[in-house]
Amino acid sequence: MDQFQWLYSDIVKDHFTKPRNVFNPDEKFDADAEGVVGNIKCGDQMMFMLKIKDDIITDVRWKTYGCASAIASTSMLSEVVVGMNIREAYKIKPNDVAAKLGGLPENKIHCSVLGDKALRAAIDSYLQKTGRPDAFKNEESVVVCKCLNITDKDIEEAVKAGARDWHQLQEATKIGTVCGGCKEKAEELLHEFVHIYS
Amino acid sequence: MTKRAVYLDYNATTPIRPEVKKLMVEALDLYANASSMHEAGRRAKAEVEKARASVAALIGAANPSSVYFTSGGSESNNTVFMTMLEEAKKSPRRKIITTAIEHPCVLNSAAHLHDEGLPVVFLPVDDNGRIDMDVYGKELTDDTLLVSVMAANNEIGTIEDIPLIAKMAVAKGAYVHTDATQAAGKIPVSVSDWGVDYLTLSCHKIYGPKGIGALYVRKGVPIEPLIRGGHQENGVRAGTYNNLGIIGFGMAAELALAELPEYNRDVRRLRNMLRDEISARIPYVRINGHPTEVLPNTLDVSFPGAEGESILLSLDLEGIEVSTGSACASGSLEPSHVLMATGVGPELAHGSIRFSLGKYTTEEEIRYVVEKLPPIIARLRRMSTVSAESAAVVGHK
Numbered sequence: 001m002d003q004f005q006w007l008y009s010d011i012v013k014d015h016f017t018k019p020r021n022v023f024n025p026d027e028k029f030d031a032d033a034e035g036v037v038g039n040i041k042c043g044d045q046m047m048f049m050l051k052i053k054d055d056i057i058t059d060v061r062w063k064t065y066g067c068a069s070a071i072a073s074t075s076m077l078s079e080v081v082v083g084m085n086i087r088e089a090y091k092i093k094p095n096d097v098a099a100k101l102g103g104l105p106e107n108k109i110h111c112s113v114l115g116d117k118a119l120r121a122a123i124d125s126y127l128q129k130t131g132r133p134d135a136f137k138n139e140e141s142v143v144v145c146k147c148l149n150i151t152d153k154d155i156e157e158a159v160k161a162g163a164r165d166w167h168q169l170q171e172a173t174k175i176g177t178v179c180g181g182c183k184e185k186a187e188e189l190l191h192e193f194v195h196i197y198s
Numbered sequence: 199m200t201k202r203a204v205y206l207d208y209n210a211t212t213p214i215r216p217e218v219k220k221l222m223v224e225a226l227d228l229y230a231n232a233s234s235m236h237e238a239g240r241r242a243k244a245e246v247e248k249a250r251a252s253v254a255a256l257i258g259a260a261n262p263s264s265v266y267f268t269s270g271g272s273e274s275n276n277t278v279f280m281t282m283l284e285e286a287k288k289s290p291r292r293k294i295i296t297t298a299i300e301h302p303c304v305l306n307s308a309a310h311l312h313d314e315g316l317p318v319v320f321l322p323v324d325d326n327g328r329i330d331m332d333v334y335g336k337e338l339t340d341d342t343l344l345v346s347v348m349a350a351n352n353e354i355g356t357i358e359d360i361p362l363i364a365k366m367a368v369a370k371g372a373y374v375h376t377d378a379t380q381a382a383g384k385i386p387v388s389v390s391d392w393g394v395d396y397l398t399l400s401c402h403k404i405y406g407p408k409g410i411g412a413l414y415v416r417k418g419v420p421i422e423p424l425i426r427g428g429h430q431e432n433g434v435r436a437g438t439y440n441n442l443g444i445i446g447f448g449m450a451a452e453l454a455l456a457e458l459p460e461y462n463r464d465v466r467r468l469r470n471m472l473r474d475e476i477s478a479r480i481p482y483v484r485i486n487g488h489p490t491e492v493l494p495n496t497l498d499v500s501f502p503g504a505e506g507e508s509i510l511l512s513l514d515l516e517g518i519e520v521s522t523g524s525a526c527a528s529g530s531l532e533p534s535h536v537l538m539a540t541g542v543g544p545e546l547a548h549g550s551i552r553f554s555l556g557k558y559t560t561e562e563e564i565r566y567v568v569e570k571l572p573p574i575i576a577r578l579r580r581m582s583t584v585s586a587e588s589a590a591v592v593g594h595k
């Protein structure tokens with residue numbers, strides 16, 4: 001995907017200029033759950049609101065302070081999740097959304113991850129509210145540190161709990177303390193999660 | 199139908215003006231090596247020297263031979279800093295003073311000298327982007343080798359008080375450099391009035407070709423070649439003369455000097471109109487940069503609650519071409535280092551847009567922009583998690 005032409009694909013342009021399911025400040029939307037991730041200090045923030053009935057997402061709204069790819073990908077995501085079971089929605093990956101947009105350039109993927117993280121945060125809060133905290137934890141996790149069986153979710157949780165650098169992540173998880181081969185991948189994820197949660 | 203294009207990114211680069219283009223097309227046939235002794239070579243050399251005189255005139259340099267042609271602003275700036283690295287080996291002076299808002303080619307050159315062991319100070323600036331003279335006064339010690347402060351900033355357009363900065367440096371025995379890449383052709387530039395030892399220029403900001411620039415070096419101050427080779431430019435800058443670029447530069451400089459009063463008046467009027475209309479039509483905007491000591495063509499505005507890249511691309515879809523200090527557009531996670539240095543918080547830096555006008559900007563274009571912009575900002579703000587009002591308040595620390 002070309003670094004500069006991506007916006008001008010018809011699908012992306014359409015979702016950027018006419019985003020679907022954007023929250024309208026004048027409407028009343030009684031959300032059953034909400035999730036907010038990101039930080040304006042880093043230049044982007046995302047909020048997802050869900051209406052849920054029998055674990056099926058019946059309606060969504062979202063808002064963002066974000067760039068064009070954040071807007072386009074969240075718009076696409078919001079269309080995809082309506083009618084979905086929350087367990088299924090929880091598993092959606094940024095790449096699935098990017099693919100539906102016809103691909104995003106490498107340097108824009110990072111901007112588009114906020115949508116699904118905000119969606120998951122909203123689902124987490126719903127699970128909490130309905131007495132099932134952590135019900136979907138580790139469902140879709142990927143092992144990052146083979147020596148110690150530490151997953152991307154574990155890194156995410158450590159960051160949520162306050163880890164901000166490699167040293168703090170190691171204190172929280174012991175990651176990378178055996179062969180050390182996972183460090184590069186783990187630092188990449190750390191960087192991404194710190195951006196989202198700080 | 200061709201798409202409408204309103205180019206408001208003249209600080210990034212300018213189109214080649216028709217007079218310059220015409221001369222360059224003719225000069226395409228002037229292929230001789232300007233170092234050759236034969237007739238054709240001498241003819242090319244005469245054109246090069248004519249251009250050198252025009253560039254010298256643009257910056258008020260009495261002696262054209264103190265102007266050296268380079269490949270552009272980046273090379274000129276690098277040459278000065280690398281000269282200082284050599285100089286520090288011979289001199290008891292080692293300290294380099296520059297500012298936090300320089301162009302990356304200065305910032306990274308200064309960082310390189312720091313890596314090489316020289317003490318380097320990046321002066322802070324005030325809310326308007328002017329350097330903190332108290333800090334400067336304290337940092338300017340007897341061991342200062344170089345003071346390098348840009349004449350005008352490329353993002354916010356703030357003009358620094360170079361005459362005063364230079365006077366203070368000279369009194370302490372330090373060399374003074376200014377990067378006048380953005381100042382030249384927009385405000386009067388004079389190496390003699392300013393009292394600087396080195397001055398950087400780039401041709402593509404004054405309606406000439408890219409890949410050509412100049413470095414003014416006062417007679418008697420040290421200069422080391424960055425590019426070693428033949429003895430072109432008195433051994434200061436090797437490489438066969440870029441006839442085409444140099445000739446284009448000469449014409450661009452001559453016209454920039456002749457038209458300066460007219461340019462200044464026209465572009466300032468349109469910039470003020472754009473500024474006033476934006477302020478009147480859009481709530482909670484912040485104009486960045488100095489209110490009066492600012493380039494006549496530059497307007498940097500923050501739109502709290504709306505993200506810069508989204509604004510830029512929305513404008514682009516309407517054919518309006520600008521730039522932004524938002525992190526997203528630069529591909530890094532950091533917003534504009536210039537805005538952050540002025541104390542604008544990240545909330546305002548991420549939502550900033552630079553409009554830079556030029557000699558081909560028309561009133562009709564400005565009217566078009568002020569029609570298109572308000573609904574874009576309103577739309578992005580309506581869907582934002584950040585309220586414009588609160589970002590405007592917390593944005594400025």
Ligand SMILES: Cc1ncc(COP(=O)(O)O)c(C=O)c1O
Pocket residue numbers: 209210269270271272273301303348350351352377379380400401402409410411
């Ligand atoms: C202030 C400043 N200095 C230096 C440069 C670099 O000039 P050049 O593109 O000719 O290398 C620029 C332009 O990009 C600039 O705005």
Ligand code: FES
Pocket residue numbers: 144145146147148175176177178179180181182183
């Ligand atoms: S894979 Fe993480 S320590 Fe070996």
